[in-house]
Amino acid sequence: MNRLVVIAISALIVFLLASSMMFIVDQRRFAVVYSLGEIKEVITEPGLKFKLPPPLQNVVMLDRRIQTLDSPESRPIFTAEKKSLVIDWLVKWRIAEPRQFIRNNGPVTSNIENRLSPIVQAAFNEEVTKRTVLGVLATERDKVMNDVRRRLEDEAKQFGIEVVDVRIKRVDFAANVTEAVYSRMKSERQRVANLDRATGSAEGDKIRADADRQRDVIVAEAYRDAQKVQGEGDAKASAVYAESFGRDPAFAQFYRSLQAYRSTFRSKSDVMVIDSSNDFFKAMRGAGAAPAAAAPRK
The missing domain is CATH 3.30.479.30 (Band 7 domain)
Structure with a gap:
């Protein structure tokens, strides 16, 4: 039994000694082998490596990544x-x-x-x-x-x-400069905005003035054309009236009387007090009618 214990202890010691002599170098690291405090070797190749057991030799890993x-x-x-x-x-x-x-x-x-x-x-x-x-x-x-x-x-x-x-x-x-820069930027943007507003307002006034001018010109030209057409129509009507009145003076006199009546009696509330024998009502009485007594006419 004692012999088995000794064997087990010996095996454990050998295992620990062997494990302390082996180490693995990762491809992402350098292995620096120290021997009694001094650098003995730098291992850059990955894999299983060997060294002397501590304290004779120690290993330090360095990250080789960026x-x-x-x-x-x-x-x-x-x-x-x-x-x-x-x-x-x-x-x-x-x-x-x-x-x-x-x-x-x-x-x-x-x-x-x-x-x-x-x-x-x-x-x-x-x-x-x-x-x-x-x-x-x-x-x-x-x-x-x-x-x-x-x-x-x-x-x-x-x-x-x-x-x-x-x-x-x-x-x-810097913080103190940033505020000054932002203030200047704000003032500059405000100046540009005011300039744009002033320019827009001036352009708007110019457009409105031009539109008003064009409107006045169009209205004046339309009024001129209307007056011209009306004058031509009045001239033609006068010519027709003159020709018609020249052919039949009695009809002309009767037509003028009707026009006078239309101009005089425009509303039902109009009242005129006048002698019925007046020549104004001659067209209403007819050619063979006798004069009537004076009475109010509506």
């Missing part, structure tokens, strides 16, 4: 025009030299980010101060990013990393 460093709390940067801008940026980086990386930063990536962040910010400061607001926002935005990346390449080598990309995420004015 990492992202975002800008910390944004600080204003002054342009060549002395305008204050706030820039949010990001940097893509990865470990290029594991030995150099560990010597300068240790195996923790947060250490390199804390050291790299102020360097990136300083590079942006130098590039932005050379340019105008328009250049940073639009015309030279790509050049700013490329120049910052070139500045970081030399700095990155001493940290054992490679800068893959530099990007500007957002550019904005």
Whole structure:
């Protein structure tokens, strides 16, 4: 029984010793083998690897994938025009030299980010101060990013990393400048709106005046044509009347009397007191009628 226990313990010790000597390197990581506190080997190929058991040798894994460093709390940067801008940026980086990386930063990536962040910010400061607001926002935005990346390449080598990309995420004015810019934009838009309203009002007055003028011309021409047609009609009627009256004077006299009656008695309430023997009622009495006594006529 004691012999079985010894065998089991020995087997367990051998298993633990063997497991401490084997490790697996993932394709997404570097394996750094330490020997008594010094870097002995950097393994970049994935697979099952072997080493001496601790404390003779230890293994530290480093992520070889691309990492992202975002800008910390944004600080204003002054342009060549002395305008204050706030820039949010990001940097893509990865470990290029594991030995150099560990010597300068240790195996923790947060250490390199804390050291790299102020360097990136300083590079942006130098590039932005050379340019105008328009250049940073639009015309030279790509050049700013490329120049910052070139500045970081030399700095990155001493940290054992490679800068893959530099990007500007957002550019904005500082808070105190933003309000002034928005105020100027609002005033400019208000000025343009007032100008458009004034122009529209002037155009409206011009159109209305032109329409009134055209209306007056059309009405005047229509009145002129109507008067002309009426005059021609009156002339023709007068000619017809004259011709008819010339042929039969008695009929003419009778027609004029009827016209006089029509003009005189326009309403049932009209009252006229006159001698019935007056020549005014001659047409009503007829040729053979005797004169009657004077009486009111309606």
